[in-house]
Amino acid sequence: MPRRTVYICRDFMQTKLLDSIQQGLEAEGIEVIRGPEPTPGKRLVHEPASLDALFGRIEVMMFSSRSVCSREVMLAAPRLRGIVNAAIGVDTIDLEAAAELGLIIGNGALEENFLGMAEATVMFMMMLGYGVRRTEQSLRDNLPRPPSDGMWARMMKRRTVGLVGFGRIAQSVVALLSGFNMDILVHSPRAKAQDMPAGVRLVDLDTLLKSSDFVSVHVSLNAGSRGMIGEREFALMKPEAYLINTARGDVIDEPALIRALADKRIAGAALDTFAVEPLPKDSPLRALDNVILTPHMVGHTRDLMDAMVPTAIANIRNILVGEPPVHCRNPAVLPAWRARLARLAAG
Numbered sequence: 001m002p003r004r005t006v007y008i009c010r011d012f013m014q015t016k017l018l019d020s021i022q023q024g025l026e027a028e029g030i031e032v033i034r035g036p037e038p039t040p041g042k043r044l045v046h047e048p049a050s051l052d053a054l055f056g057r058i059e060v061m062m063f064s065s066r067s068v069c070s071r072e073v074m075l076a077a078p079r080l081r082g083i084v085n086a087a088i089g090v091d092t093i094d095l096e097a098a099a100e101l102g103l104i105i106g107n108g109a110l111e112e113n114f115l116g117m118a119e120a121t122v123m124f125m126m127m128l129g130y131g132v133r134r135t136e137q138s139l140r141d142n143l144p145r146p147p148s149d150g151m152w153a154r155m156m157k158r159r160t161v162g163l164v165g166f167g168r169i170a171q172s173v174v175a176l177l178s179g180f181n182m183d184i185l186v187h188s189p190r191a192k193a194q195d196m197p198a199g200v201r202l203v204d205l206d207t208l209l210k211s212s213d214f215v216s217v218h219v220s221l222n223a224g225s226r227g228m229i230g231e232r233e234f235a236l237m238k239p240e241a242y243l244i245n246t247a248r249g250d251v252i253d254e255p256a257l258i259r260a261l262a263d264k265r266i267a268g269a270a271l272d273t274f275a276v277e278p279l280p281k282d283s284p285l286r287a288l289d290n291v292i293l294t295p296h297m298v299g300h301t302r303d304l305m306d307a308m309v310p311t312a313i314a315n316i317r318n319i320l321v322g323e324p325p326v327h328c329r330n331p332a333v334l335p336a337w338r339a340r341l342a343r344l345a346a347g
Contacts, residue, residue: 004320005079007058009035009044009067013277013296017086017308021062024313030320033058038066041276043092051076060316065089065248066277071097079344082106082319082337086312088113088168090329091221091248102336106315106325109168112307117299118172121246124270125161125214127292128242129154156180162212164205164229165219165247166191173216174200185212209236214244221248229253234260240267246298249274258284261291272298 006025008018022032035054038044044067046054055061055077062084063069069083071094082104083093090107098105127133130153137143146152159182163170166188174184174197184200185208193202205228209215215237219225229243230253237243243266245252254275260266268290274283277296285291315325322341324334 002057003029003031004059005031005033005057006060006062006316006320007033007035007055007077008062009064010037011064011066012037012040013066014064014086017305018062018064020309021086021312021316024309025316028313028317030316035067040278041280043068045070046073048072055080060084060319062086062312062316063092065092067092069093071101074098074101074103081322081341081344082325084312084315084319084325086308089220089248095330099330099333099336102333102340104319104324104333104337105329106319107327107329108308108311109327109329110304110307110311112301112304113299114168115172116301116304117169117246118176120272120299121169121173121216121218121244122176124244124246124292124298125216125242126156128214128244128268128270129156129159133292156182158182159213160185160211162187162208162215164188164208164215164217167218167220169246170216170218171197173218183211205233206236209233210238212241213238214242216244217247217251219247219251221250225251227251227253229257231256231259234265237266239265242267243269244271245269246272249277254285258288261285261288264290268292270294272296 008022011018025032033054036044051073055073057079058077059079059081061069064085069092074080074097080103083098084106085108087108090105093105134152157180161177161182162185163173164187166186177184185203186196186200187203187205187208191202196202217229228251234256257269261269270292272294273296279285279293285293311326315327318325
């Protein structure tokens with residue numbers, strides 16, 4: 001039996017994680033081929049001339065959000081059994097092509113992943129609402145205590161949160177906010193009103209934007225969501241409202257957001273992800289005083305990192321031996337996947 005062979009991309013934001021996965025697989029006798037390093041600010045798209053050398057013998061591929069797994073990449077791997085991302089997001093994988101080709105996809109849909117992001121989202125809400133940065137700065141600069149009618153902090157109670165998207169992270173945000181006595185609105189084309197938790201209303205996007213004190217984005221990136229929050233949407237938001245984005249940078253029209261923040265058309269924002277990552281040093285976002293910026297790691301806890309490596313290895317191991325990954329992103333493909341494995345076994 002030929003030696004099992006796995007491809008793992010490179011990613012300057014996940015170097016230690018991916019190296020640890022490689023070491024774990026090699027300790028089990030699996031050959032690992034590594035891809036080229038992506039350029040910061042650009043997703044890596046493989047050159048056609050490189051496909052055969054990189055993927056010709058590969059049985060499982062691992063990609064990240066900075067490396068593209070296209071139909072051409074899949075077709076270049078005749079022995080391919082499945083594709084894995086160590087994180088939750090699979091927006092760089094051509095899901096339609098994977099379904100047509102009978103390829104299973106595993107990801108890191110760990111509780112530590114989606115719950116950590118949910119906790120970080122609520123933290124952002126409270127930091128924005130309570131003006132934590134401004135309060136801290138008043139002490140650092142020895143500013144006089146403001147009069148009682150000049151306090152800027154606002155309680156969460158009786159305020160309105162709008163969640164754009166309603167996957168596991170957004171659902172966990174709802175659970176965490178259950179004790180805050182807040183109004184919670186959700187916009188999600190795939191959700192149904194009867195499936196909403198108690199106290200949560202499903203509304204159209206315009207209603208959510210007009211009504212919410214906090215607008216928090218939790219959608220995956222695709223053709224329909226790219227740039228979905230732009231100039232028109234910011235104009236609908238309340239001047240005292242805040243935007244939170246822990247999803248994908250390209251969901252937001254970043255120049256429009258910068259204008260809205262600079263002109264104080266919205267109160268502020270907390271951003272963990274950007275159109276270009278790492279965030280360029282000359283980005284106008286860095287000069288604004290009403291935005292919290294974190295480098296796409298705000299919910300990446302030590303607990304998550306400890307869990308991601310063994311989970312990714314387990315996903316890969318399962319696919320290699322013909323078992324579904326521990327966390328399967330596309331379970332509808334299972335019958336076609338088993339048929340693909342049978343064809344591969346038949347030679």
